[in-house]
Amino acid sequence: MVDIRPDWQLLIDGGKKDSDGDGQRAVVNPATGEEVATVQEGTAADVDHAVEAARNAFEEWSDTSSEERARRLYAIADRIDDHFDELAEIATLENGKPKNQSGNDVFTAVETFRYYAGATDKFYGDVVENSKDELKLKVFEPYGVVGVVIPWNWPPMHTADFISVALATGNTVVLKPAPQTPMSSIRMVELMLDVLPDGAVNVVPGGVEPGVALTNHEDVDMVAFTGHDVTGEAVMKSAAENINPVMLELGGKNAAIVFDDADLEKAVSGAILNAFYNSGQSCASIERLLLHEDIFDDFLAAFLPAIEELNVGEGMDPNSQVGPIIDEAQYDKIQSAIDGAVDGGAEIAAKAESPTDEHLAGGHWVPPTVLTNVDPSMPIMNEEVFGPVLSVTSFRNDDDAVEIANDVEYGLTGGIWTSNLERAHRVAARLETGMVGVNRPSFVSLGLPFGGYKRSGIGRKRDLTETMREYVRVKSIQIDHTDARYSLDLDLAEQRTY
Structure with missing residues (x-):
């Protein structure tokens, strides 16, 4: 230490x-x-x-x-x-x-x-x-x-x-x-x-x-x-x-879209990283997961058990994968968002375990939480939570997915999971975000501009x-090399050569 x-x-x-x-x-x-x-x-x-x-x-x-x-x-x-x-x-x-x-x-x-x-x-x-x-x-x-x-x-x-x-x-x-x-x-x-x-x-x-x-x-x-x-x-x-x-x-309310032809194992691993890295306390984290209706059940069958197995603990423990929330105010905000969603009809489909060690009792713990039965009109689907909370819903087709993804005030990142690169290009062009990850988490590497549209800010960094x-x-700066003299009688039109 x-x-x-x-x-x-x-x-x-x-x-x-x-x-x-x-x-x-x-x-x-x-x-x-x-x-x-x-x-x-x-x-x-x-x-x-x-x-x-x-x-x-x-x-x-x-x-x-x-x-x-x-x-x-x-x-x-x-x-x-x-x-x-x-x-x-x-x-x-x-x-x-x-x-x-x-x-x-x-x-x-x-x-x-x-x-x-x-x-x-x-x-x-x-x-x-x-x-x-x-x-x-x-x-x-x-x-x-x-x-x-x-x-x-x-x-x-x-x-x-x-x-x-x-x-x-x-x-x-x-x-x-x-x-x-x-x-x-x-x-x-x-x-x-x-x-x-x-x-x-x-x-x-x-x-x-x-x-x-x-x-x-x-x-x-x-x-x-x-x-x-x-x-x-x-x-x-x-x-x-x-x-x-x-x-x-500024903020983000980022969505990852998983199409029915995606590599589900890869998409599951990417969604976990993208949603819960840094305890979801990132403007580039995904807070909405949009699953094609044909693979909705199959995806969740692999995804939800993995959430419950995540190791939540203090940062100096080498086994920890997810840490605490920064302070009490942020803890209260996140917990209020979860409670409000549940009161509105959402269901907690999966939740990791908070640590039980006595010396961690004074910490601020919100374990990774997955909500289903959410409607795009709910606050949890529109307002930035800035914590380890992921809301999952389904979509029917490309148009439906794009409409749901864009229907927020923010436009920082977006994720697309598909084996069809033509679709990936087409959907990426329609997403109102400054960054798009295709078959990878939706944040971008050093060397690409980092920044967003709409209320996600102005300007770029990291490229x-x-x-x-x-x-x-x-x-x-314009420098004249000639010895020409100037006059108020200047007539630019007279100097035309065409």
Whole structure:
């Protein structure tokens, strides 16, 4: 076990700093309810200091060559990799997920920094015209200070997703991690400090106060937010006051569609992973499973017993497959959604067992739960649960499946299971989602744009061109090589040669 230090500070201008206020928050292990450490909570004044530090670092960092930025990002990736086990344990203790899943988060963080290190010299402007008379250029320039607000479900991965590309494109960062899981982010950034200019990346933990101060800040040039869609609306409105661009990764109510010609064994395994990985606490998790009526019974005959066999437990137990819910508020929300569905006529078709160990009695446990006899009009089929709850219904044909899948406010991911690739292409084109997985879980790999339609957000992350374009502004430069003189009598029509 890693020896977790008991007290954590802010990171501003290249070092640890005490908060301007006296607020502190206990970080609690969701599996046991026990305090892991205490983290100082930042204030609006701390955000001011962090933004000022990022602004001061921007000139140096933005002037750094792409080759040097790449070397620094590769060095950060190596630092994170060297502390792999430490970071995975910290993430498990504060988030609760099984350690192998936290390890996957850290691995992805390492790969993300390496990906954008390799991309620094591959994203550039263009020469629009280069003639003897003039040169026309399109160039990309970093925005400046990027304010980043991330949630608690993938702390190492979210930290890497935003910091890596912001740095790769020449920006500096102020990060506000979730109050439940700040330690992963703080520790990751600590590992970067002597690789970067002071102030290039700053971390201000805390709750609402630093989050609002950061997204409203007049000296922040861009805001990147991941979280609930209602909060995303507020972030977008506050950024609009400063006419700042925003990148929003919000919620999902994702559906996987299993057709009658699918490989059922593969589809069963994919649905389990897609629904219950990270305890279903992911915007990319599937919460709706649509089964063709001809294979409905056969699929459930294989699927439901597998759910009941899932091992639910604390993250440091190597046998655990599904961990706890992050906190009491989220537990209450999920349990309320289940109770409301059952009251409305849904049936609990399968449910895993919660752990019975005495030392886990203080944890927040919602075991993987499968609901049947659900109607598309029910709240459970329309509202994001953000937990290990999967609602299963049937469909008659392609049109029916697409209609059910699209009949929600969100549009993040969609899943298609079929052996007919023509059908897969046809249905994928009709799904109102930013990502589609065919014969695989519906989240996409590093290198493909991650993002959604509708209330699932705006902007993309985790690829090269679409993501890096989010973090730069475009400038047009036109240079006249001639000795021509200009006149108010200019008549463009007279110069026509056709």
